[in-house]
Amino acid sequence: MDELTGLDLSAARDLLAKGEVSSKELTEAHVAAVAAVRPLNAFITETPDKAIEMAEASDARRAKGEAGVMEGLPIAIKDLYCTEGVLTTAGSHILDGFHPPYESTVTAKLWQAGAVMLGKTNMDEFAMGSSNMTSYYGAVENPWRRAGDNRPLVPGGSSGGSGAAVAARAALGATGTDTGGSIRQPASFCGIVGMKPTYGRCSRWGLVAFASSLDQAGPMTRSVRDAAIMLTAMAGHDPRDSTSVDRPVPDYEAALAGDVRGLKVGIPKEYRLDGMPAEIEALWQQGVDWLKAAGAEVHDISLPHTRYALPTYYIVAPAEASSNLARYDGVRYGLRVPGEDLTDMYEATRGEGFGAEVKRRVLIGTYVLSAGYYDAYYNKARRVRTLILKDFTDAFETVDVVLTPTAPSAAFAIGEKMDDPIAMYLNDVFTVPASMAGLPGISVPAGLSEDGLPLGLQLIGRAFDEETVFRVAGALESAAGFDSEPPFIAGR
Amino acid sequence: MAVDKDTVAKIAKLARIRVSEEQQAALAGELSNILGWVEQLNELDTEGVAPMTSVVAMTPTLREDKVTDGRCPDKILANAPEPAHGFFTVPKVVE
Numbered sequence: 001m002d003e004l005t006g007l008d009l010s011a012a013r014d015l016l017a018k019g020e021v022s023s024k025e026l027t028e029a030h031v032a033a034v035a036a037v038r039p040l041n042a043f044i045t046e047t048p049d050k051a052i053e054m055a056e057a058s059d060a061r062r063a064k065g066e067a068g069v070m071e072g073l074p075i076a077i078k079d080l081y082c083t084e085g086v087l088t089t090a091g092s093h094i095l096d097g098f099h100p101p102y103e104s105t106v107t108a109k110l111w112q113a114g115a116v117m118l119g120k121t122n123m124d125e126f127a128m129g130s131s132n133m134t135s136y137y138g139a140v141e142n143p144w145r146r147a148g149d150n151r152p153l154v155p156g157g158s159s160g161g162s163g164a165a166v167a168a169r170a171a172l173g174a175t176g177t178d179t180g181g182s183i184r185q186p187a188s189f190c191g192i193v194g195m196k197p198t199y200g201r202c203s204r205w206g207l208v209a210f211a212s213s214l215d216q217a218g219p220m221t222r223s224v225r226d227a228a229i230m231l232t233a234m235a236g237h238d239p240r241d242s243t244s245v246d247r248p249v250p251d252y253e254a255a256l257a258g259d260v261r262g263l264k265v266g267i268p269k270e271y272r273l274d275g276m277p278a279e280i281e282a283l284w285q286q287g288v289d290w291l292k293a294a295g296a297e298v299h300d301i302s303l304p305h306t307r308y309a310l311p312t313y314y315i316v317a318p319a320e321a322s323s324n325l326a327r328y329d330g331v332r333y334g335l336r337v338p339g340e341d342l343t344d345m346y347e348a349t350r351g352e353g354f355g356a357e358v359k360r361r362v363l364i365g366t367y368v369l370s371a372g373y374y375d376a377y378y379n380k381a382r383r384v385r386t387l388i389l390k391d392f393t394d395a396f397e398t399v400d401v402v403l404t405p406t407a408p409s410a411a412f413a414i415g416e417k418m419d420d421p422i423a424m425y426l427n428d429v430f431t432v433p434a435s436m437a438g439l440p441g442i443s444v445p446a447g448l449s450e451d452g453l454p455l456g457l458q459l460i461g462r463a464f465d466e467e468t469v470f471r472v473a474g475a476l477e478s479a480a481g482f483d484s485e486p487p488f489i490a491g492r
Numbered sequence: 493m494a495v496d497k498d499t500v501a502k503i504a505k506l507a508r509i510r511v512s513e514e515q516q517a518a519l520a521g522e523l524s525n526i527l528g529w530v531e532q533l534n535e536l537d538t539e540g541v542a543p544m545t546s547v548v549a550m551t552p553t554l555r556e557d558k559v560t561d562g563r564c565p566d567k568i569l570a571n572a573p574e575p576a577h578g579f580f581t582v583p584k585v586v587e
Contacts, residue, residue, distance in 0.1 A: 101567035200548045213547060245550060311530040322507060329508075331580050336573035342583050343508065351510025359509055363500070363519065364526055366507040380533050382543030387536070389547065421522060422529055438547030463548055 002169075002491040004029035009073055009172040009226035010253075016062070016072045023062070023072030027055035027116050030074040033170040033490035034118050040141045040488070042155075042164040044079045045087045046119040054116040061114065070233045071114030076171040078162050079120040080127055081107050081217075082206040086117075090208040091125040091135040091158075094353025095334045104206025105238045106175065106217045113233035118171050121161030125355045126325065127182055127210045130427035132160025133418060134357040142190060142411050143168040143486035147452035153411040156186030156427070162220045163190035169490045173221040173230050177207060179214045180313050181407075181431025184443040184458060187220055188406035191445045191454030191486065193473070194220045195227045198463045199438035200245035202231075203238030211320035212243075214313075214435050224444065224473045228252035231466065247464060255467035260475045261295030263468070266399030270306035271430060273408065280405045280455065283447050287403055287457045290479035291472070299399050303391040308384050309433040314425060315368050315381035316436075321358075322365025328353060360421065389437040392460075401472050402460040404430050406443040410453035434460045442473045445482040454484065495523045 004026050007015070015021045031048045051074060058072040082088050082100035089095045103111075111117070124134040131154040132140040142155040143164055155164040159176030163186035166174050176183035178196035187194025195218045202217040209215060219230035232253065237246040267288060272281070288298050330336035330349030337352050339345030354362065368377035395402065407427055417423045434441040440463070443456035457476060461469035497516045500523065504511040511519065569575040 098571055101564070101570055198548065200550065239555065242552060243546075243548075243550070245548065246553070305536070308533055308536060311533055314526060314530050315533075326508075330573060331582055333571035334573070339583060342585050345583050346508040347505075347510040350508055354509065359511070360519065360522060360526075362507050362509065363503050364523060366503045367495070367499075367523065367527070370503065370506065377527075377530070379543050380538060381530075382545075383538035383541040384533050384536060385544040385547075386541050387538070389544065421526060436547075 005033045005169040005490055007172070008223045009221055010223065010229060012073060012172055013229070017067070023055040023058040023116060024052065026072065027051050027074045030118055030171060036490040037165065037168045037170040040143060040164045040168060041138050042122055042140050042161040042168070042170065043076070043119045044089055044091070044122050044137045044161070047086060047117055050086070051116050051118050054111070058114050058116060068113035068233070069229060070110055072116065073114070073172050074116040074118050075110070076118050076121045076162060076165045076174040077107055078123055078159050078175050078177060080123060080177050080208045081175060082208070083107055083117070083120065086120065088120065088208070089137070090127070091123040091137060092353065092355070092358070093136040093335060094328045094349070098333050102206060105203035105240065106234045107206070109236065110233050115233065121165055121174055123161055124158035125358050126208065126321070127158040127177055127179055128321070128357050128361055129157040130181065130185055130424055131417070132157040133414065134355055136355060139414050140164050141414070143488035144191065144411060144453055145487050149451070151413045154189065154414055156189035156411065158182040159186050159220060163187060163192060163194070166190070166192050166220050166222060167486050168488055173219055173226055175217060175234070176220045177215055177217050178435065179211050179317060180435045181428035183218045183220060184431045184441055184456070185407050185427055187443040188454065188456030189411040191482070191484065192220055192222050193224055193227045193442065193444055194218065195231060195442045196435070196440065197231060197235060197466055198440045200243055201235050201464065201466070203236070203241040203244045205238050205240040209324040211317040212324060213320060214317060224470060224477045225253060225256060227442070228256060228470045245464070250467055252466060252470050255470050256474045258471050259295060260291060260472055263296045263401065263472065264399040265291050265296045265298050265472070266301035266395055266402045267298060268301050268303040268306065268402060268404060270303050271404045273429070276408060279449050280408060283455050283457065284405050287446060287476060290476060291403065294475045294479060296472070301395045301399055301402070303395060303433065305384065305387045305391050306433055309388050309436050310425060310429055312381045312384045312388065312436060313432045314364070315377050316385065318361040318365035319369050319378050320365070322362045322369060325358070325362055385436050388433060392437045392439060396462045400468055404458045404460070406430060406456035406458040410449040410455055430458060439463055440466045440469050442469050444473050444476045444480070446476065446480040447482065448484055495520050495527060
């Protein structure tokens with residue numbers, strides 16, 4: 001098992017292409033790995049039979065000479081993606097028993113490209129969280145541990161199950177979704193690569209909606225090349241999502257071929273927070289030095305509205321969530337708690353079906369959208385969002401890509417930061433600005449903290465310039481040579 | 493803006509979420525903290541700045557006004573908690 005599950009997605013692809021392994025063999029090894037990582041609680045639903053069936057169909061296609069870019073590769077799917085006939089919960093009690101009668105566009109594209117589904121991964125309820133602690137299905141454990149300390153750590157969130165599954169070698173890759181950092185922050189905490197593409201690059205059709213102006217699908221993998229391969233299969237226009245963009249999808253893997261000589265990398269001074277841990281600052285400086293050594297030019301830049309991005313996010317995202325989550329009414333799907341009349345049934349269902357963090361955000365959203373407050377909060381936030389985007393647009397006139405840390409800390413222990421919502425929100429301080437501006441961002445594992453936990457660096461690019469982001473990420477990855485492994489790995 | 497218990501009860505009603513008395517008190521504190529924190533946006537002068545409507549500039553496309561889906565009531569009702577005779581059901585709303 002270890003021999004096949006320890007491979008990168010691209011290495012597995014190459015072995016499949018050479019006929020040295022079949023998708024069925026590769027998938028069987030991963031099905032066993034998914035079972036072996038159960039102590040992490042990374043999966044809400046395992047689909048072993050479906051996986052073997054899909055692998056056999058893939059081997060049959062390959063025998064006929066038909067092979068897509070993800071042909072035969074077993075991956076995990078965040079439980080926010082609707083999968084036809086397979087339980088889809090979004091980590092919430094209120095979606096009890098929901099078996100979608102349709103497939104999300106992004107997963108449909110992955111299956112069309114030949115990928116094999118291992119199961120659905122755990123996540124913060126409705127993707128609201130940075131620790132995976134808000135899931136109705138329980139916390140996920142990070143496969144990493146601090147040196148000399150056996151306390152379980154969070155994998156980050158909201159795509160925490162995907163992060164833990166990929167880091168523990170239970171899947172070659174996994175889908176995540178990112179609204180304010182939900183791909184990049186768990187990637188940083190789990191020591192893997194996580195890519196949030198430009199808003200509009202991937203279809204949102206069939207994703208359980210959180211904040212529609214921010215939500216984006218993306219890959220989580222163990223290498224930059226793997227993320228590029230997977231995004232090539234996931235991206236593309238979809239007439240069923242009017243915000244998906246009708247532009248050709250480049251071969252992102254081909255973009256890795258170039259080097260970064262002469263590329264201009266911006267270092268935003270506003271990301272240098274007061275009280276930032278010295279090891280994060282040192283890693284960031286190391287990233288600057290690596291890119292300089294690879295031939296890039298480094299420029300200091302200013303993104304003056306950075307500190308307002310997080311409070312802006314905590315108006316815009318809850319406002320959109322309060323509208324999107326209105327659909328959970330106990331009538332059409334999921335949980336229904338009986339009531340004396342219609343309103344009573346709604347209130348009982350939503351009171352029991354939503355967890356504490358979801359309630360908090362729906363109430364904030366309802367408040368900021370309510371009569372008398374709409375201008376003061378919601379419209380104010382939309383105006384500030386315009387300024388945040390303008391910061392980036394101005395910066396990208398002089399630089400090609402922006403380098404920052406991904407998160408202000410390494411993974412923290414399960415149970416920490418739970419009593420102060422704002423302390424939890426601060427996890428996303430470096431990832432939210434790119435989300436507010438709709439820009440592509442990637443987290444690349446770049447080093448270890450003093451107590452032996454992975455730390456990521458983030459690259460942010462121009463809208464629809466994922467190619468440059470991938471290319472610089474590849475350079476960063478080569479220079480960092482991150483090859484540390486978590487203590488918990490499937491099959492060891 | 494400090495939010496009191498009554499305001500929490502009011503917005504919980506608007507959001508159709510049952511919140512117990514005890515939770516109302518806790519939420520009043522939490523929501524006040526969050527709203528107090530987001531109010532730092534008032535430091536910024538946004539006079540004349542247009543509220544963002546779309547983060548990526550795109551031209552909306554038109555499609556033909558044609559039915560392209562449907563005729564699958566069984567699929568649509570398959571997840572309903574209490575379907576009956578080909579319909580969704582709710583508690584009685586008319587006496």
